[in-house]
Amino acid sequence: SGQTIGYLRVALPLQQLRAEQQKLLNTVILSLTLILLIISISVINVARSATRPLEELTQSISKLSAGGFTSDWKPKLSTAEHSIEIDRLINAFNYLTEQIQNQLKALEQERNKLSNVLQEMNDGVLIIDQEGVIQLANPAVAKMLGLPDQDLLGKTISQVLPHTQFHESWQRTRDKKETQTSLIEIQPKKLYIQCMTAPLETIGKGAVLMLLQNLTRQRYLETVRRDFISNISHELRTPLASLKALTETLQEGALEDPPAAHKFLMQIENEVDSLSHMVSELLELSRIESGQVPLRLRPASPYEILQKTLDRLGIQAERSGLKVVIDCDPNIPPVLADPSRLEQVVGNLFHNAIKFTPAGGQIILSAKPQNGNVLFCVSDSGIGIPADELPRIFERFYKTDRARAGGGTGLGLAIAKHVVEAHGGTIWAESIESQGSKFFFIIPRA
The missing domain is CATH 3.30.565.10 (Histidine kinase-like ATPase, C-terminal domain)
Structure with a gap:
């Protein structure tokens, strides 16, 4: 009926209450710590998953900058749902690096072709900088000039080509920026070298391209040709002059002296036989040289x-x-x-x-x-x-x-x-x- 009939008093010791309160507080703190730890780990994992492609991309760029194309140079695509932009960046990077790799392969092939051509050339090729230092030299240079088989790079033109005309040709081309051609005779080797120099500013300021051609064989053949013409002229002139003199003698009256005429006619016959023999040998030599005379082996x-x-x-x-x-x-x-x-x-x-x-x-x-x-x-x-x-x-x-x-x-x-x-x-x-x-x-x- 709403009347107070008595009082119930419940009491705990203050010390026990404080202990229970501290226990509850510790439980709350521990729970919050675990929650924060779980959240931190999750955040780190998510961040690491999101940034891993960027790290791989950074590593790949470092490898490329060092000039290395290895089997593991491509970064992997991200699997995170929010990494579409990163995937696009990686795809673009992969495409770019593939294009660079293809271009480098093509350049390497062209470089190898050029190197092989220079190695096999019979003509000597030199590239000389403004200071006269050789930047490129193919093996034909040393072979042509009888130089020791050693690397010519880094040496000066005066050390490699001691003949003054080589140095003068290089110097004129470097200073005047004009193409020069000169024939240089090297004694006592009796070498004839045609030296052609041209400015090569695309390589560097004052750079010069020098091309050396060994014309010793051509000069020798030219000498043989001149001697051949001189000798055959001499061989023909002597019997022809004799024939002319004998004919004139007969025309001047020797025909009226039968013994003398017979003697002159015999001499004419001998000269004709000599000419015929020489022509026959020439024709035979020509046939042998051309392979037209079969050998019955x-x-x-x-x-x-x-x-x-x-x-x-x-x-x-x-x-x-x-x-x-x-x-x-x-x-x-x-x-x-x-x-x-x-x-x-x-x-x-x-x-x-x-x-x-x-x-x-x-x-x-x-x-x-x-x-x-x-x-x-x-x-x-x-x-x-x-x-x-x-x-x-x-x-x-x-x-x-x-x-x-x-x-x-x-x-x-x-x-x-x-x-x-x-x-x-x-x-x-x-x-x-x-x-x-x-x-x-x-x-x-x-």
């Missing part, structure tokens, strides 16, 4: 070749007071050759030996096996050949000073050389002036 006895040559020309040696010896085993292994052509070679060499060996001298025809080949030799005790003329004796129409007085067309040794080479062999000569000569040639065995 078969096993042939070197001994028989020497013996047949002696049978044919031995009478000439006897008339000249010469002793001829054959030094050859009759059972020597055969060679694979055209016997008639080898007889022609031995005959030409034998004929020269007869011509240039004084009476009382000796000629030796020999053949012996050597390393799967047969070495032929025609040696004499004649006047010999000067050392400076030995390299040219196999040229057509070339005659030594002593040989000019002996007559002949000057084609015999040239024909012998080409016949031997057509058989796959080689021919050379050794001589000591006033002591005799030795002509060797090698023919493969059958």
